[in-house]
Amino acid sequence: MxxxxxxxxxxxxxxxxxxxxxxxxxxxxxxxxxxxxxxxxxxxxxxxxxxxxxxxxxxxxxxxxxxxxxxxxxxxxxxxxxxxxxxxxxxxxxxxxxxxxxxxxxxxxxxxxxxxxxxxxxxxxxxxxxxxxxxxxxxxxxxxxxxxxxxxxxxxxxxxxxxxxxxxxxLPVAPPLYPSEQLTDRSERFLVAELIRERVFHHTAQEIPYAVAVQVDDFDERQRPQLVRIRAIIYVERASQKGIIIGKKGRRLKTIGQEARTAIESLLLCPVYLELWVKVWKNWRKDPRALRQLGYLE
Ligand SMILES: Nc1nc2c(ncn2[C@@H]2O[C@H](COP(=O)(O)OP(=O)(O)OP(=O)(O)O)[C@@H](O)[C@H]2O)c(=O)[nH]1
Ligand SMILES: [Mg+2]
CATH class of the missing domain: 3.40.50.300 (P-loop containing nucleotide triphosphate hydrolases)
Structure with a gap:
C-alpha cells in the first residue's frame, strides 16, 4: 500500500x-x-x-x-x-x-x-x-x-x-502510521463508555447530559466471542439527577441499557452482558481528581 x-x-x-x-x-x-x-x-x-x-x-x-x-x-x-x-x-x-x-x-x-x-x-x-x-x-x-x-x-x-x-x-509524504485494519486510536473500553454516554444524551434533557460521565469499571472478555461482560458506572453530580437517569420504576435506565447494549454488540461483534450503575460524584466537573479519573485531564 x-x-x-x-x-x-x-x-x-x-x-x-x-x-x-x-x-x-x-x-x-x-x-x-x-x-x-x-x-x-x-x-x-x-x-x-x-x-x-x-x-x-x-x-x-x-x-x-x-x-x-x-x-x-x-x-x-x-x-x-x-x-x-x-x-x-x-x-x-x-x-x-x-x-x-x-x-x-x-x-x-x-x-x-x-x-x-x-x-x-x-x-x-x-x-x-x-x-x-x-x-x-x-x-x-x-x-x-x-x-x-x-x-x-x-x-x-x-x-x-x-x-x-x-x-x-x-498531507506530508510519510508511511502509514496505523495498520490498515485499525479504525481509531481509542480502546474498545473507551468507545463502550462513549456509546453509553450517547444513549444518556438521547434520553435526558436540559443540564442532565452535561452532568453525566461514564466509566467502564469491568470489561471481562474471557468468554469472547461467546460473551463480553461489561460493568459501567454512570456518574452524575447530584442525587436528583440520579433519580432522573434511573426513571420511574427504573424504566429510563433500562432503555438506556438496552440501546447501549445493542450499539456495543455492533461494535464488538459479539453478544454483550451490560450492567449499569448510577452513582453521584458531587460536582465532578469541577473536581480535578474526578476529571483525571474520568479521562478528561492528563
Ligand atoms: N441535516 C443534516 N444534519 C446533520 C449533518 N451532519 C450532522 N448532522 C446532525 O447534526 C447533529 C450534530 O451532529 P454531531 O456530529 O454530533 O455534531 P458535532 O459537531 O460533533 O457536535 P459536538 O460534538 O457537540 O461539537 C446531529 O443531529 C447530526 O445528525 C448534515 O450533513 N445534514
Ligand atoms: Mg462531536
Whole structure:
C-alpha cells in the first residue's frame, strides 16, 4: 500500500458545537467510532479516526466543539480542540448554514492565528436550497480568502470525495502510521463508555447530559466471542439527577441499557452482558481528581 509518494498526516476537524464533526468522522471512517447527538457539546475527547485510501492514510481528529471560553464553561474542551489542531498537518473548519455569526467570528479569529493549511467545509447543505450555496461560499471566502471551500453533507455523503481530494495534496509524504485494519486510536473500553454516554444524551434533557460521565469499571472478555461482560458506572453530580437517569420504576435506565447494549454488540461483534450503575460524584466537573479519573485531564 505504501509507495514512495504515499501520504499520511493528521487532519483536525474544528468547529462550533453541533456542526457535524463527529458525524463526518463516522461517515469517513465508515464505522461508528464517534458518538453524535442533536444536542451541542456531545464530544468531550479528542478521537482519531483512520481513513484508508490507496494513496494516503488520513488521520482525522474529532474534537469538542469550540465554544467561547470567555463564557467560562469548559475551558478544557476548547484546549482539547485547539491542541488537536496544533498537532495537525491540515485543519478542516466545519461550518453550517445555521451558524451564528458571532461564534463564526470567534473561531475565525483563532484560525487566523495559525499558519496551517485550512479547508472550510460547509456542512448540512442538504438543509438549504441550491441557490443559497454560492452566497454562503462567498461569505466564507471573505472571512478567510486563502482557504479552499467545500460544500458538503456529512449526513448524506455529498461532497466527501471532493473534501478528501482537497486534503490529500496537503498531507506530508510519510508511511502509514496505523495498520490498515485499525479504525481509531481509542480502546474498545473507551468507545463502550462513549456509546453509553450517547444513549444518556438521547434520553435526558436540559443540564442532565452535561452532568453525566461514564466509566467502564469491568470489561471481562474471557468468554469472547461467546460473551463480553461489561460493568459501567454512570456518574452524575447530584442525587436528583440520579433519580432522573434511573426513571420511574427504573424504566429510563433500562432503555438506556438496552440501546447501549445493542450499539456495543455492533461494535464488538459479539453478544454483550451490560450492567449499569448510577452513582453521584458531587460536582465532578469541577473536581480535578474526578476529571483525571474520568479521562478528561492528563
Ligand atoms: N441535516 C443534516 N444534519 C446533520 C449533518 N451532519 C450532522 N448532522 C446532525 O447534526 C447533529 C450534530 O451532529 P454531531 O456530529 O454530533 O455534531 P458535532 O459537531 O460533533 O457536535 P459536538 O460534538 O457537540 O461539537 C446531529 O443531529 C447530526 O445528525 C448534515 O450533513 N445534514
Ligand atoms: Mg462531536
Amino acid at each position: 505504501s509507495g514512495d509518494n504515499f501520504k499520511c498526516g493528521y487532519v483536525a476537524l474544528i468547529g462550533a458545537p453541533n456542526v457535524g464533526k463527529s458525524t463526518l468522522l463516522n461517515r469517513l471512517v465508515a464505522e461508528k467510532v464517534a458518538i453524535t447527538s442533536p444536542k451541542p457539546q456531545t464530544t468531550r475527547h479528542r478521537l482519531c479516526g483512520v481513513v484508508q485510501r490507496p494513496e494516503a492514510q488520513l488521520l482525522f481528529l474529532d474534537t469538542p466543539g469550540i465554544i467561547d471560553p470567555r463564557r467560562a464553561l469548559n475551558e478544557i474542551l476548547v484546549r482539547v480542540a485547539l491542541g488537536a489542531w496544533a498537532e495537525a498537518d491540515v485543519a478542516v473548519w466545519l461550518v453550517t448554514p445555521q451558524d451564528v455569526a458571532a461564534e463564526t467570528q470567534i473561531i475565525a479569529s483563532y484560525l487566523k492565528r495559525f499558519s496551517k493549511p485550512l479547508i472550510i467545509a460547509i456542512n448540512k447543505i442538504d438543509t438549504i436550497a441550491k441557490p443559497e450555496i454560492l452566497p454562503l461560499i462567498a461569505s466564507y471566502h471573505e472571512i478567510l480568502p486563502d482557504a479552499a471551500i467545500v460544500p458538503m453533507s456529512a449526513l448524506y455523503g455529498d461532497g466527501l470525495p471532493e473534501l478528501l481530494e482537497e486534503i490529500i495534496p496537503l
